[in-house]
Each structure stands twice: as C-alpha cells, then as structure tokens.
C-alpha cells in the first residue's frame with residue numbers, strides 16, 4: 001500500500017481534498033487513517049484521529065506518524081504527538097502493509113463476541129466500554145470506544161469501526177450491518193453523532209443492539225435518525241471519486 005492508493009479511500013465529498021496518513025505502532029504494525037467528512041462538517045473524522053484511534057483501539061501504542069506531506073491542515077498535530085508520545089515523519093513514497101483488522105466469525109454474532117471485544121475499549125475517562133462490529137464482505141471490522149485527555153476528541157465504538165473500515169478501503173457496497181453492545185449500561189443505543197455518521201455510510205443497513213446476552217433491537221439505520229440533517233446544497237459538491245449515500 002502507498003499514499004497514492006490510500007488517499008483514494010478518503011471520503012471527501014464536501015471538500016474534494018483526500019487526505020491520508022499512517023501510524024506505526026511500537027510493535028511495528030501499520031494503522032492507516034483517511035479523512036472522513038460528514039455532511040454535518042464538525043462530525044468529520046480527521047486522518048490522524050482515524051489512524052491514532054485505530055491503533056490504540058487495537059491495544060497498541062503509536063510510535064511514528066507518517067504523513068505524505070508537511071501540509072498543516074489544522075489537525076491538532078502537536079496535540080496528538082504530545083498526548084500519545086509519537087514522532088512525525090514526512091515520506092510521500094512510504095509503502096506499508098496495513099494491519100488486517102478483519103475478524104472472522106462463523107455463524108451469528110453473539111453478545112459474547114461483543115463482550116470480548118469490549119476488553120479493548122480505551123476508557124480512562126468513563127470506564128464505560130462499548131463495542132461495535134461492522135459487517136464487511138470478508139468478515140467484521142471491530143470498533144471499541146477510545147477516549148483521550150480531550151473528551152471532545154474521543155471516538156465512539158461505532159465511529160471507530162466505520163473509520164477503520166473506510167481507511168481499509170471498504171466501499172459502500174462492501175459494508176453491511178452493525179452490531180453494538182454497551183454492557184455497563186442498562187440500555188444500548190448509538191449516540192446522535194454516530195447516527196448521523198452511520199446515515200452517511202450504512203444508511204440502508206440494519207443496526208443490531210445487544211444487551212445482557214440478548215438482541216434487544218434490530219432497527220434500520222434510517223429509522224434511528226428520522227429528520228436527519230441533509231442538504232442538496234452541500235451534497236451537490238460531491239467529489240468525483242467519492243461515494244456518498246446522499247449523492248446517489
């Protein structure tokens with residue numbers, strides 16, 4: 001994999017400006033991150049955020065951030081460097097093999113699968129683990145919630161699963177249903193921000209919510225967010241290589 005290819009996985013229908021980076025962990029694994037925009041612009045996931053959280057949600061420690069260029073795109077680079085203690089290098093020709101995060105599960109998803117995944121949650125602030133499994137064409141992409149010192153920069157399990165899948169190159173036709181559990185809560189349900197992000201990527205899929213070893217609810221993504229934010233004015237700006245649920 002190289003930056004030229006990785007950049008094409010970016011989801012940038014609103015800016016048309018693909019962005020990608022890679023985090024190398026202390027144990028030598030590579031975690032790609034691409035920019036994933038949202039029609040509600042502040043819900044955009046930055047490439048560094050995507051890569052760092054993919055790494056730490058895998059129980060790994062970031063060591064080096066590899067950027068294709070020195071462009072400062074307002075991504076709080078020094079915050080990420082200081083908080084996670086990595087150094088940054090620039091190498092446009094960098095090549096790497098991304099860590100394969102796909103989980104193979106035979107048979108139906110069970111609560112146990114999600115409970116096991118919860119052990120990876122990075123939850124210094126909340127002690128409230130959440131796990132999500134996103135179906136892809138060859139298995140499931142896992143996500144857990146990951147928090148950092150800045151509460152507002154953390155990501156929910158659902159968005160980590162989605163950003164990992166997109167950063168791994170799974171397009172809309174290769175992503176499917178999502179399975180979610182939050183064992184510490186008396187009820188599980190994706191937050192509003194996750195719903196808006198899900199609407200953009202897995203709108204036609206089903207969301208399965210698990211609690212106490214049973215599936216509580218299976219609901220269509222669209223039904224989770226009636227009257228969701230949308231605007232033809234914004235979606236008209238779609239870039240040519242971008243796949244948006246709103247640009248069909």
Ligand code: THU
Pocket residue numbers: 123126128129130144145146147154155156157158189190191194
């Ligand atoms: N959280 C999720 O992972 N998914 C949701 O849908 C709701 C909230 C996480 C975020 C944070 O790490 C913790 O739960 C408490 O808000």
